[in-house]
Amino acid sequence: MARTYATDVLVVGAGPVGLTAAAELRRRGVSCRIVDRLPARLPFAKAVGVQPRTLEIWDRMGLVRAALEAAVPMRGQYLYVNGIEQLRIDLALPPEVPYGFAALPQYETERILDEFLGRFGTAVERGTELVSFRQDAHGVTCRLHTPSGAEEEVRTLFLVGCDGAHSIVRKGLGLSYEGGAFPEEYMLADVRVDWDLPSGFGVRSLHRDGDGAVDDLLVCIPLPGQGRYRMSMMVPPELSTARQTEDADASDGITHGLQSSRAPGLADIQTVLDRLSPEPTTASDIRWASVFRISHRIVDRYGDGRVFVAGDAAHIHPPTGAQGMNTGIQDAWNLAWKLALAVRGAAHPALLASYDAERRPVGEEVVGRTVRHAAQGFEAHPDDPETLMLREAQLLVGYRGSPVVDPPGAGRGPRPGDRAPDCGGLTGHIAAYPLRLYDLLREREHLLLLYGTGPGLDELLRTARESSGGRVEVCVVLPADAPPDGQAGATPLPAYRDTRGEFARLYAVDQPTAFVIRPDGYLGARLTPPAAQPLAAHLGAVFATNDEA
Secondary structure (H helix, E strand, O other): OEEEEEEEEEEEOOOHHHHHHHHHHHHOOOOEEEEEOOOOOOOOOOOOEEOHHHHHHHHHHOOHHHHHHHOEEOOEEEEEEOOEEEEEEEOOOOOOOOOOOEEOOHHHHHHHHHHHHHOOOOOOEEOOEEEEEEEOOOOEEEEEEOOOOOEEEEEEEEEEEOOOOOOHHHHHHOOOEEEEEEEEEEEEEEEEEOOOOOOOEEEEEEEEOOOOOEEEEEEEEEOOOOOEEEEEEEOOHHHOOOOOOOOHHHOOOOOOEEEOOOOOOHHHHHHHHHHHOOOOOOEEEEEEEEEEEEEEEEEOOOEEOOEEEOHHHOEEOOOOOOOHHHHHHHHHHHHHHHHHHHHOOOEOOOOOHHHHHHHHHHHHHHHHHHHHHHHHOHHHOOOOHHHHHHHHOOOOOOOOOOOOOOOOOOOOOOOOOOEOOOOOOEEOOOOOOOEOHHHHHOOOOEEEEEEOOOOOHHHHHHHHHHHHOOOEEEEEEEOOOOOOOOOOOOOOOOEEEEOOOHHHHHHOOOOOEEEEEOOOOEEEEEEOOOOHHHHHHHHHOOEOOOOOO
């Protein structure tokens, strides 16, 4: 057995979810190792849809530019039924949302996250597999199998399982993984076509039989590159894995993801295109293809003690609406900032428990919604079009009722537990150009954002500092008509003027108000008027006191 290595957190699995968790931990100065049993990244365009909320997260991390330059826009989708265009969905969002929908192959997402992680001196340990673990009150002892064939014992404070549908971490915790599987199988392929359909639009073309049931399906999502698409379609009988021995990775009875069967060829893809393509086209330049099976499952809890699961290790579901990878990235983001505080002894004892309280309801909703969409299609969804679009963009994910956010209360505007919306038109004293609110949030942790100022400001600042151990930054947004020296208090603070009134409108404020914005961009508290006592109570539910540290 190799000698013991100490690290704060061990992340298992180097897909987009694990890489996000590791990058966020390292960005906060937490020591972290990330291992993956595969010897190299897979060159597959599995998850390709990147939601606006994920782009907001990448903005906050400081890597969004690399993603935007590698991705292509997703402008909408055409729906065809029995060869006739039935619907065009335009992926339009309110003007204050800073990013639209994008398509980016999973291997590119992983490359960007991997390179970002490397800035902090951490690399994925490839060909390294978690074999087992045991936890106690003070940490987790993990046994790894290394590329050399040796075994290594690692002692870590926390273990995070981002190791997919067949998660060793989930099994080691004994978590249930309830759900079922779809009987249908699909082909996936990354190919080029020569049709004249508008770029940036997906295609969903289906055939209904005489009873109205869907008996043939083609879904095409644009990829970077002229005429390139990730296509999914029903599997012909000769490629079905249903009668084959289950893949070794699915020996646990969970059939989800790429299957080890005969890969579809270009001729198989062309046959489906000849039946369902909206216009005659020829497929070429196939990069990869596989058979894909779908399950829908979710764990009974997202962690136990010092061990947690995220992404496919916690929930799997149909890829409809590109929700899976994006939901997993938000899992990782939610968990990472809480772990970073816990590692430093700065977290309230209940903070880590809020990961399950906040993220498992989101996972349950996504699993249920994607199963309905897979069976009925988006056109049968009960939401109005605007709500549907915001939900698919993951901009309606929220944590009202979380044990670490204040009660939402009544009133207009975003409430505690809601996503903090972006806005523009904020001007400072020196820069000659207006800023977005998200420019002020980038690479920050907890922020006390004050709209307007008034008496008691110094007491409020002292409370924020003492109740968080100095971990809360403070910033002021002044109304457009505030006097040039509109701050009140002895402590100079960063201040920005709401020149266009966008902050006041979107946050529904017309008097001094304090907002606590969490590291993940959600409101923890909204205090009108700002007052020290309720601020201390809120921060006391997040940060450790001296007695707890």
